[in-house]
Amino acid sequence: MTVASLTAADAGTSVPLKRRLKRAERARQVKALALVVPLLLFLLFTFAGPIAGMLWHAVDDREVRQVLPQTVAALARWDGKDLPDEKTYAALASDIQSARAAGTVAIAAKRLNYAQNGFRTILTSTARNLKTVPEPGTAKETLGKINAAWRDRGTWTTIKGASGPVTGFYLLAALDLVRNVDGAIVAAPPDQAIYREVFARTFLISLGVTVLCLILGFPVAYLLATLPPGRSNLLMIFVLLPFWTSLLVRTCAWIVLLQSKGVVNDSLHWLGIIDEPLRLIYNRFGVCVAMTHVLLPFMILPLYSSMKAISPAYMRAAASLGAPPLTAFLRIYLPQTLPGIGAGSLLVFILALGYYITPALVGGAADQMISYFIALYTTETANWGLASALGAVLLLATVLLALVYGKLVQGQQVTGGMKN
């Protein structure tokens, strides 16, 4: 009886206890997640949302269909092989009339001008000269008289191509591509094809700065990792102070140092090395020097921590087994620093890709990187579509590299910096 009741009591509570524990654990997890949610919502509003909005701007194409709705509807039925029918011309004439009344001609003109240089003139001159709605059946003739461009199939292809609501136009333009009259993707005309060169330049400057940082940073990281802690902590100030100094201060300092009457030129002149001041700034040289200075700590710090994790026992073992110092360095030490080299180089490269302030202040017109053009099209010319498309390409490159970086750093943590 007693035994039976005990067992029964046991059976009665043990299942609920397990469940209770599980429930308590679940409640804990929900509470933990609830602490993270405010930040997630905040970032959704101040970061993810804005970036999604930017990506949307890269494909958004509603200006023309809002200003010329009837034309866009009529063109949807057009096969694009010959000139559109009379109805389409009448639709355009009517659209232009109402757009002029609403004052929205310029909005469509601006968008169409991106696709075809000179379209602004075609549309505004037509709006100006189209006094009344043409008699039924005469729209084609009237418009053709006002501007011969309306007798050109390409003009209509341009409008059809910009009818939206979404477009690949800006993304193609960011890669120097356009659709031709027949809708095939072809290379943009040479006078508009500048972005591939800008991307190549951005890539080359970033690569050059990364290589410079690696060459300069490796010996420093090695020295800091090898010296006893007291002295290396002291020397670390030389790395951390620039790291913490404002980017603007450092950029300003380089201008002061490198300008034609700057400290470097004066010193070289005083030493009798040069007669004329060298051009050290507002060119590629200045950009590379200033960017290397700014990004060098980002190389030294990961390299330092990966070297710090290498036990000196490995080198001693190599030496005791008869490896000459150079061989031991190349085959034992260097391979163990590879994750650090990879992490540091990727970090510097990612940061360099998006650089804006330093090239804008110490570079010439031919040294501006992709960020400069994104900023230019956003604030100066208000070509938001193109700015967003260029941004989308830069974002894609950054995210891909960041994923590789994440994998690399994760691997390092797991193996304690001793992969390979």
Next chain:
Amino acid sequence: MSDNAALRTPSQRIAWTATILISTLVFIFLITPILAIMPLSFSSGSYLTYPLPGLSLRWYDDFISSPRWMNSLKNSMIIGVASTALSMVLGTLAALGLAQWKSRFKPLVLAFVLSPVVVPGVITAVGLYFFFAPIGLTGSYLGLILAHTALATPFVVITVGATLQSFDTNLARAAASLGASPLEAFRRVILPLILPGLASGALFAFATSFDEVVIVLFMAGPEQRTLPREMFSGIRENISPTITAAAVILTTVSVILLATLEGLRRRNERLRGGAL
């Protein structure tokens, strides 16, 4: 040099000497620009060249008496302090939550939380510009504070998270077993131990906002220009010694932040050393 004993062969000595030599040159490269700009702010002349014609404080006087510069300093402080406070609240809560949360989505959430650091400033700035303009948040303090908080919070999550990771949860259990209420345990046991981590997070957040210029370029109206933003126009338009005075002021702030951070790190090491 502890492993000088290992430097037996001449070639090793040469390699070591070369390392020291190159490193010295790199240290000079790193530090010279920052040192070179400082004396110029005390020049009595108006050219940014050496030798100085004489010493004076006229450029600091110029800075203090210029409403533009003083306003920018005030703006930097307002935006810096406000976004630090906001990012501390959001970041500390998130770090506490992430420390306890077990899920296979955790790496994904963490990557999302840290992503504002990786995404190029121009992209964030353009996105915010498009997003905030229609709702009237461009050209306002609130917009800048929100944007800087998004950039600064990842640093708080990292620093506070690292502190929590090394925190011994047995101490909290010990406090509870000795009769402390959860709040009391937090206030008297947990908080003092993670305080250095919180302070480091706050310093990182403040430095991030204080140094940020790309978002300010896109979003600030003339009223909200910060110190780096004012320096940016100054460098673009004409570079006067007043800018070097501003640079010295900014650098002084950086040095104070760095020294405080180093002090906190040492204190933390001592505490942990004592606990062992």
